[in-house]
Amino acid sequence: MKARIEEATFSVMDGTPEEFGELVRQSLDVYAKVVHAAGVKGE
Secondary structure (H helix, E strand, C coil): CHHHHHHCCCCCCCCCHHHHHHHHHHHHHHHHHHHHHHCCCCC
16 A cells, blocks of 8 residues: 555655644644745635
């Protein structure tokens, strides 16, 4: 399964659910700044 996922250009990472949660939080922080700086508004 890992090989099939990687073939689809995704990367597989090991880690705990807590580590994944932290990755999501960090990503949200980064993209929230990008969206704010770009002045994007919700519809």
